[in-house]
Amino acid sequence: MSAFFDAWHYDGKSAVRRKVEVQIIGPQFFLLETERRHGPFAFSDIEYVTHKDDADVYGLKEMDGWRLMLSGPVPTDLNAMLPARRNYGGWVDRLGFGKAAVAFTLVSAAAVAVVLLSPQWLAPLxxxxxxxxxxxxxxxxxxxxxxxxxxxxxxxxxxxxxxxxxxxxxxxxxxxxxxxxxxxxxxxxxxxxxxxxxxxxxxxxxxxxxxxxxxxxxxxxxxxxxxxxxxxxxxxxxxxxxxxxxxxxxxxxxxxxxxxxxxxxxxxxxxxxxxxxxxxxxxxxxxxxxxxxxxxxxxxxxxxxxxxxxxxxxxxxxxxxxxxxxxxxxxxxxxxxxxxxxxxxxxxxxxxxxxxxxxxxx
Amino acid sequence: MNDDVSQRHSAFRFHGSWQEFARIAFPNLLLTIVTLGIYRFWATTREREYLWSKTDFIDERLEWTGKGMELFIGFIMVFLLIGLPFIVIQLISQGLIFRGETIIAAVVTLMMFLLLFYLTGVAYFRALRYRLSRTYWRGIRGGSDDPGFQYGLAYMWKSVVGWLPIFLLVPWSMISLWNDRWNAMSFGPHRFSATAEWKPLMKRYLLFYLVPFLVFVGGIVFGISMAASGGAPNALGSTGIAIGAILAIIAVLSLYIVLPLAALAFYSKYFRLAVGGLRLQNLEFDFRARAPDWILFFLANMAIIVCTLGIGYIFMPYRNWKFFIDHMEAYGEINVDELTQSETVVAKHGEGLLDAFDVGAI
Structure with missing residues (x-):
């Protein structure tokens, strides 16, 4: 983790990397370059993409390749607006690893049991x-x-x-x-x-x-x-x-x-x-x-x-x-x-x- | 804004560590077991996310944006569209054999085999397309607009032409198909160009091809000379038999050891030529691993798997990727202003076919 907060942006249209500042206005935000302003973008369209080295990478719905990469200590007001990190994938993250593993085990065991036992009463039907x-x-x-x-x-x-x-x-x-x-x-x-x-x-x-x-x-x-x-x-x-x-x-x-x-x-x-x-x-x-x-x-x-x-x-x-x-x-x-x-x-x-x-x- | 690639040590660098990968691979293994294998699509995705995010190309990490759900849908599609019909056809052809209609059964089986053959080709193509379309660098991705149906036909006839002259044209079919595949792919606005040549591959191929004959002929020559110089069998007695047995063991062992080594030597040359013929606009690629590198890599993989009683198998994706990136090289320059977003279509499903046929490739 670098000590300073940094924001980088790719607009998805070209491969040019842009150093930006995030300007929050209610549920929306702008990305400010030295001479340009990108946006506004809605926080509700932001998706978590991946974790890259020391940066979290976010994308924008319907915008292929649009990226916002944040590294260092993210300001709390910005952090509150961003979607949660994805680790294992939807269900496992929501339940937690241990609980999910147990739940999956039970469901799998039940499925196998049904398949093994049901033919006995299904066959006569x-x-x-x-x-x-x-x-x-x-x-x-x-x-x-x-x-x-x-x-x-x-x-x-x-x-x-x-x-x-x-x-x-x-x-x-x-x-x-x-x-x-x-x-x-x-x-x-x-x-x-x-x-x-x-x-x-x-x-x-x-x-x-x-x-x-x-x-x-x-x-x-x-x-x-x-x-x-x-x-x-x-x-x-x-x-x-x-x-x-x-x-x-x-x-x-x-x-x-x-x-x-x-x-x-x-x-x-x-x-x-x-x-x-x-x-x-x-x-x-x-x-x-x-x-x-x-x-x-x-x-x-x-x-x-x-x-x-x-x-x-x-x-x-x-x-x-x-x-x-x-x-x-x-x-x-x-x-x-x-x-x-x-x-x-x-x-x-x-x-x-x-x-x-x-x-x-x- | 130009990046001069050639000034750097290597355009591709890998920063991952196996300890970090273990923290992904072991939970993956557990979840895969308790879900009766279904989690493996999400497991693959998580591993790729990690490997890509630890891979530098010039000055930016790669990004894997594929989803487990895509791979899962691909798998389900293959199961419904190919798996189930094939099970039904197999049942029908068994019924036909029962009824003595062996010719019809043979025709049905042959058709099934041809269709599988065709789909294998399509699967190779689509897997590459899928991987490129999910790989981002600086917000730009690759892809192809070709659905790969033509390639499936090329795969069939070129493979057959490769086998027909007692397998002597296999190098031609391999290189030619690699070129066909990559010439249909693009990254950003640029089309790949693949112009690898097959003739330089022939010497290595003949080496691999002739190993069994050489061992066989060598054995016979040695045996004859032994018999000629050994004189009466009674005089040598048991020592003669012992020497014969040792020779036979050496011949068999050398087949088992020399043949895989020759195959690796051939594959190393193939991959070097194939990657070496690849261009993307002003970028040229190179793969620097030579036969000894491949052999060491292969032996180390075997040692890891054997010494860990098979569990080391889960590290193979890590080892393969690291080997691949460590030896990849690119020369030339990229104009990031001109590297605009790819306009290729994005298929919503993953490598289902390839996954179902169990073929892995880089």
């Missing part, structure tokens, strides 16, 4: 027609990859009917894709991949996985996940690319694990209701756990990684299904041997269905 249209748009005829034989279709229909009370609003299909995977999509679409059906050792195993996917449909997980992803994308949109995506994925992942657990619970209940033994599903996860490494072996197989990445470790799931076995209960197979053979060979029999996928997804 979305009309079924939208859900179905979305499903149709996304799945269509799956590029002609759905397999169909009369006997195979009948077996699949029987399986679905035994696991769900309202099989009419589910579209369950087997796709000719050699991956151990199954997906639930909007509009009640459930797709079992042929690779999964082929490697299953009993119809009970397929029933467990199918009931799991039906669980996703019934619990509205697909729509919830869509809403949550969209909400997170908006809320975290302000954060730079990578870190935002990382936080987004971590939050989405923790929720998807929760959904998987719910779907598993649904599956166990449905199996119990259909009198199908969960031991098949448990042994299916046992074999998976050998492939995903949670049993200590690291044999990996393409296709399995996608299914595993968002799912709880196969080993703990196997144990959960084993625990759900009711001793002494009279379980019966999910399908007869003939039906099971038809389902298993459906994609081999159906020569019209296109095969392969060309890319990985989960």
């Amino acid at each position: 979305i009309p079924d027609s939208i859900d179905e249209k979305l499903g149709d748009a996304l799945v269509g005829d799956f590029g002609g990859r759905f397999c169909s034989t009369p006997a195979g279709d009948a077996a699949l229909k029987k399986l679905v009917a035994s696991l769900d009370a309202n099989p009419a609003d589910l579209q369950v299909e087997v796709a000719k894709i050699d991956m151990i995977n199954a997906v639930a999509l909007p509009g009640g679409n459930v797709i079992l991949f042929d690779g999964l059906v082929k490697q299953a050792r009993s119809p009970d195993e397929v029933a467990g996985v199918l009931a799991h996917e039906i669980g996703h449909v019934r619990e509205k997980h697909v729509m919830q996940a869509l809403l949550r992803q969209m909400g997170l994308a908006v809320v975290l949109g302000g954060i730079d690319g990578n870190s935002g995506a990382l936080v987004n994925n971590m939050l989405a992942m923790s929720y998807s694990r929760e959904s998987e657990a719910e779907a598993d619970a649904h599956s166990m209940k449905a199996l119990g209701g259909a009198n199908i033994s969960p031991i098949g599903t448990a042994s299916f996860f046992d074999r998976l756990s050998e492939m995903d490494g949670s049993a200590g072996s690291s044999k990996s197989e393409t296709g399995i990684t996608g299914y595993m990445s968002s799912h709880p470790l196969s080993r703990s799931r196997k144990e959960a299904f084993e625990k759900s076995i009711v001793k002494g209960k009279n379980y019966k197979p999910a399908l007869t041997q003939a039906e099971w053979t038809e389902l298993k060979t459906m994609c081999t029999q159906d020569r019209k269905a296109k095969s392969g996928f060309g890319f990985d997804f989960n």
Whole structure:
């Protein structure tokens, strides 16, 4: 700070610097040069621009480049007429740094909470027609990859009917894709991949996985996940690319694990209701756990990684299904041997269905 | 009223200190975190206000008059006009792949890529225009009346021409685009003239271009000569293998070390040529940093970031600006009477595009 008060002026029309004195007349002022007088200007038009070294810089509304720079101890009568300094920007300056930081934290936490929690009660409010249209748009005829034989279709229909009370609003299909995977999509679409059906050792195993996917449909997980992803994308949109995506994925992942657990619970209940033994599903996860490494072996197989990445470790799931076995209960197979053979060979029999996928997804 | 620039040590001087900058950068970091990233637009503004106000050009400080709100609006515009449509298009093309319409999906994706490519060019242009229009010196600012849509096209075809002959014309496209950009800009009433030449850049570019080949060929020649002189592998045994392994490690390391060094050497020459070809009326500009300066600067930045476990990252805007100003030089003279206000339009939104694409440039 220089000891003396100094005022400099640029008129915004040329780059000439002018040493001036400020002459205050009520709500207005003049800038006096040795031989010239600039003004009058209204104090109400004065804006704070910036702080430059030891000077505060003021501008004038609607006058591009007009500057008044004041350094040293500003006379009190002038100081009283000038707008306040800006430091952090409007809101933060008004509240003060500490309070603003706390307020922003609360608002951010509330926004994230709403985005994470609201899909649970928003998803059921979305009309079924939208859900179905979305499903149709996304799945269509799956590029002609759905397999169909009369006997195979009948077996699949029987399986679905035994696991769900309202099989009419589910579209369950087997796709000719050699991956151990199954997906639930909007509009009640459930797709079992042929690779999964082929490697299953009993119809009970397929029933467990199918009931799991039906669980996703019934619990509205697909729509919830869509809403949550969209909400997170908006809320975290302000954060730079990578870190935002990382936080987004971590939050989405923790929720998807929760959904998987719910779907598993649904599956166990449905199996119990259909009198199908969960031991098949448990042994299916046992074999998976050998492939995903949670049993200590690291044999990996393409296709399995996608299914595993968002799912709880196969080993703990196997144990959960084993625990759900009711001793002494009279379980019966999910399908007869003939039906099971038809389902298993459906994609081999159906020569019209296109095969392969060309890319990985989960 | 003439200022003879050449008599001074340097027309550009920077007076900032990192301690002062820290008092801006740390609160910025905190506010950015608690607002889920939204404050970063105001943070950028505050940092620029500081850096500009600590920068002398001849006898007056620079002034940054950009507002956080402008950058925020730019970001929102990009999100609504580009981000959202792209998410929708991506969903549609995924649906198309699901349905087996891979060709249409490929065409849609290609169109999306071309549009992004075009907009990247426009973004580079508009970011420069925005920065000039918010930079004041003695009450006078810069700018451009060109909206940059033409430049977007030039950016596309010149980049492609640069890549086509196995990337050999990249220096030409870089210099030519720099000239295109700056020839459209002005400060006050004067238009910039950019006449940098690209041919002097070729030697450095070839150096960078040939490094991988030289390392590879060198390795092979060395290996052959070793094999020829080494005689029977049994005679040398494990020492021979050890020497081979060490050589392989040296080759890989030299790629990782030599390649960035060669890139910096190239960039240093590029920036020197590009700035050296710049004129504003009677002013000529020069950038004095040579390859060793850039390399030291780069290594120091890495060291700061690593030693502070990443927190030093917030000082990078300070370091970049200081490096830039410390090496900028201007010769010639300015007539401040003739340096009248710019009549270019002032866009109300900031560098949204550039910000969204995450490209930083001086």
